[in-house]
Amino acid sequence: MNNWKHNHILDLSTFSLEDYNTIFELTTRFKDVHKSSSRKLPALQGRLIGNLFFEPSTRTRTSFELAAKRLSADVQNFSVSTSSLSKGETPLDTILTYISMGADILVIRHESTNVPAELANYVDINNINTSILNAGDGFHSHPSQGLLDLFTLATFFNPKEPSTNSLFNKKVTIVGDILHSRVARSNLWALTACGAEVTLCGPPSLLPEEFIDFVLNPPPGQRSDPVKKRGSVFIERSLKDALKNSDAVMTLRLQKERMKQNMLTDLDSYYSQYGITHESLKWCKKKVPVLHPGPVNRGIEISSQLVEDNSINLISKQVENGIPIRMALLYLLGLNKNS
Ligand code: CP
Numbered sequence: 001m002n003n004w005k006h007n008h009i010l011d012l013s014t015f016s017l018e019d020y021n022t023i024f025e026l027t028t029r030f031k032d033v034h035k036s037s038s039r040k041l042p043a044l045q046g047r048l049i050g051n052l053f054f055e056p057s058t059r060t061r062t063s064f065e066l067a068a069k070r071l072s073a074d075v076q077n078f079s080v081s082t083s084s085l086s087k088g089e090t091p092l093d094t095i096l097t098y099i100s101m102g103a104d105i106l107v108i109r110h111e112s113t114n115v116p117a118e119l120a121n122y123v124d125i126n127n128i129n130t131s132i133l134n135a136g137d138g139f140h141s142h143p144s145q146g147l148l149d150l151f152t153l154a155t156f157f158n159p160k161e162p163s164t165n166s167l168f169n170k171k172v173t174i175v176g177d178i179l180h181s182r183v184a185r186s187n188l189w190a191l192t193a194c195g196a197e198v199t200l201c202g203p204p205s206l207l208p209e210e211f212i213d214f215v216l217n218p219p220p221g222q223r224s225d226p227v228k229k230r231g232s233v234f235i236e237r238s239l240k241d242a243l244k245n246s247d248a249v250m251t252l253r254l255q256k257e258r259m260k261q262n263m264l265t266d267l268d269s270y271y272s273q274y275g276i277t278h279e280s281l282k283w284c285k286k287k288v289p290v291l292h293p294g295p296v297n298r299g300i301e302i303s304s305q306l307v308e309d310n311s312i313n314l315i316s317k318q319v320e321n322g323i324p325i326r327m328a329l330l331y332l333l334g335l336n337k338n339s
Helices: 018-030 059-070 091-100 114-124 142-157 182-193 209-213 238-245 267-274 315-334
Strands: 048-053 074-079 105-110 131-137 171-175 197-201 233-236 248-251
Touching: 018 059, 018 142, 018 315, 048 059, 048 091, 048 142, 059 105, 059 131, 059 142, 074 091, 091 105, 091 114, 105 114, 105 315, 114 131, 131 142, 131 315, 142 182, 142 248, 142 315, 171 182, 171 238, 182 197, 182 315, 197 238, 209 233
Parallel strands: 048 074, 048 105, 105 131, 171 197, 171 248, 197 233
Antiparallel strands: none
């Protein structure tokens, strides 16, 4: 763990292969904690973690809470509806209140892109020893989801010893609303770092051509790419062609809350062109796993039958792996905190 250099976790574009493997090793160790009699480790005893979700969440919020509790941390949850935001307090003042209470780590979800990064900048310039962990900001980044998806796939390909090597040269197809998806962006950084080839598939309104260049340069403000050679990214408009050589398929929710206007008028037509179903999976040359980050819109991006078929979908495995992945992230950020 000595090589861990991140004081905040904001975006997977800053992660090296070594970072991914450090997280995978810890996740593998933490996977079994719930089988012990106490179901806990003392690693973060006395640390305070604020779980600040300014946007709705089920999976991410509850698994960060559970992960913190499994590491024996104190957790403060925040709910928009019962907070002083309704009295006019700003999100920044709300966050500063948690920092004043001594939060060691703040897990933040916000509908606006870059809120976690701006906050990380604020704590750094003010020498505050609080780490910021991005739990999803606008359509920018959802690092813990990208990591749990990566770990779930690595475990599928190599159940005994999941590592970044398990993804090398694998062909992963991501289907759907790429434009509004922070999950797709985080998966693009993570998968290409491991040498996977990613095919993006969707209509032009939800998948602009610019995505072909997404991982070619680090985002503005980041000096260099810590990964020497990334896997390639392709765009394919036809689902049949996209699925042909796939080793795994990820489908994404249509994110209507992030669409500036109604970009799809005919959901039936979208489902018939891009819906992942038992029928469309017949275009794959072999039996492949299907991932979905959740929440699912049944009958829009994936069939209800497929959601219920866990011989094919890895949805419950993704949720299960979310806990040890988030334990690993909290553990790593907690390493440099004073007791
Ligand atoms: N995948 C995901 O972020 O789900 P939640 O919105 O329920 O946290």
